[in-house]
Amino acid sequence: MASMYHSTRSTVKECSAKRAVLDGLAPDGGLYVTDALGTESIDLDQIVAQTYSENAALILKTLLDDYADEEIAACVEAAYGDTFAAPETTPAVKVGDDFVLELFHGPTSAFKDVALQMLPQLMSRAAASTSERIMILAATSGDTGKAALAGFADTPGLGITVFYPHGGTSEIQRLQMVTQHGDNVAVGAVHGNFDDTQSAVKRIFSDEALRERLHEQGVVLSSANSINIGRLAPQVVYYFDAYAQLVRQGAIECGDKVDFCVPTGNFGDVLAGYFALRMGLPVRKLIVASNANNVLTDFLTTGVYDRNRPFHKTISPSMDILISSNLERLLYYMSDGDAELVARLMDDLANTGRYEAPAVMLERIRETFACGFADDDEARTAMKECFDETGYVLDPHTAVAWRVSQRVPKAEGIARVVLSTASPYKFCRDVCAALGLPSDGTDFDCMRALEEKSGMKAPEALASLENAAVRFDDVMDACDMPAYVEGKCGELL
């Protein structure tokens, strides 16, 4: 019997995993969840003995169990067969006393590749049983956009439209997106910040009139953000695989607990760690690391989520987020599936920008989640100190997590893994500045300076952006996004 999915805001209407992947967001605006999470435990000995791809197949099959074994096998081969530059796919590397889980060896040099090489595969197979043509929408603060474009470019029957905040990403991130090839892709900059962009995309999903007009043309909308369960499920894999690597390296015994410290904005990456824990991974603490946009630190400390605060543009732009979408899934699981409560809290968030979790829920959350934040100066110090002490170059997002990890007390004998979400070359100007290298030339001058200092070559896909032709220069207000999407559906599908 397949595990069924339903909205975080109502348990009444259920659907299959394939339908949840196709929809992206539940029709009532909630996020798809399954009550089967945690009913089946993953065998750790098996994980330790298997390759990354084998582990991916096992975990995806557990979470998305209406996909046939052959379908999952084909998805895994296409997503991870030869697309990652590291033989381990996501290597766990010893840096100082801790481990850095390098999630950035995919085609766009960010952790999003792990899921966005997989999502198009899952989506195509889910769509095979329907006659629908699909327009994928993604809001990005920098990394998701390019990874989604690379994953979905030229996928038959699918189009993709990516929106990013105008001036809200690094220059390399912007260039990655606006130079994207493919006949089914569109990229638009939006006046405002990531929250404005993501909220506008969510409004498009719940725009009944637009949905109806597109339906008449045989077009449905879906999402490439971590609100889509098909985006989240592949991210669970690297937690298990990191654990397996630590066992194989002799750093831990199978069964020992570990800590994970995760730089996060939209809460998807760290929520994947919570899914892993529920599926039997021995985790002591999941540490949520934020930049100056520390809404999650405050929530995890006080139980009050309040986005009514200044929005900071930082050197870790992918985390410049005040509305962390995936927290909604955690609220569902931490309230033992109280969808009414989640719906009420989300209404409060929509109407007042704030909500307060019940004390008992906060207590439960804090049993597993620790937190902290680091501002830009602290992230710069972390980059400099880490490089001087170990020779390892952190990107600004990983540096936030590194700094927070230094502050959160460790437990005797518990290994700690810091998730590294992006290549430093995506943020070379700020990394150079932090390391005391020249940073006043072009981003590509900075790239070369960093190569020379670190002895590590920049990924070719990033270096070649210097001469790539810009294809997209649309800039719009958030209110113009629905019309833009409708136009692109006609043009690209």
Ligand SMILES: N[C@@H](CCOP(=O)(O)O)C(=O)O
């Ligand atoms: N940090 C993200 C923002 C979107 O998050 P997602 O995980 O929900 O796609 C980005 O880089 O775009």
